[in-house]
Amino acid sequence: MIDLDPFTDLLDYPMYVVTAEADGERAGCLVGFASQCSIRPARFMVWLSRANRTYRVAERAERLAVHLMRRDQDRLARLFGGETGDRTDKLSEVPWHRRPGGSLILDEAPAWFVGRVEKRVDGGDHVGFLLAPEATENLAADRTTLLTLTDTHAITPGHPAD
Template identity: 60%
Template sequence: MYLVTAATADERAGCLVGFASQSSIDPPRFVVWLSRANRTYRVARGASHLGVHLLRRGDRAPAALFGGETGDSVDKFARVAWRPELGGAPVLDEACAWFVGRVRDHFDGGDHVGFLLEPVACSPRPPGRPQLLAFTDVSDLSPGHPA
């Protein structure tokens, strides 16, 4: 699972995503897929950069906030420590690791849209081999928005 954040001059948004992958080695590229039903998708369409975060298995609070609440009714960023990074992309302090990607393109994938990212900034590598948040860790969460 990944936690993706986006910002424009007027608003911020973020959500958990299960569809994401490295898509090129040279040049480095990564794709995150955002649901058209999600507020983060609407904000990301106007963002120049997105933040992509990894959470540890025990990071239930940010996972529940960004996976089970909608930014249409809750200011998620009022409940977490964060800072703006390149392009204004919000980066969460609780993340195990993160990178910021410049949005290079969008791809229609049906009910999800792929955002092709060019990594431009990243956190230091976390020590050791942390156990990362997986779908099975959050499968009991109800999405913050209707499907």
């Protein structure tokens, strides 16, 4: 098997917090594998680790909410990246509200969107959720410095990364 690290070690992509709710269960986690994948129609792909409780909730969810974080939101990054939903109700630790389709939106996020799950794609230890955006909001007055992979290196994942 080829090691992709020599390539990916050069990347410093944005980190996101994804929230999901299904059958009365709610969850959220820090995500690094995500990207817009189509302009017309607008589509965004989020990859969730099979090890995470968020994945198990998202597996049954009709919609996911994807949040950008500012670089100075270390507390949120540590909560959603360093705690496991198997032991911690992360959403009880932060203010949030409901939006389209009952989606869970973090009040502190400078920008977010809600996407309807169109397709799930097996990617190995992660599953891709192809999202069709239904609502979005940018609360940042201007460009803001976003949380990136480099900012999260000191966070020990709630579940092993692989």
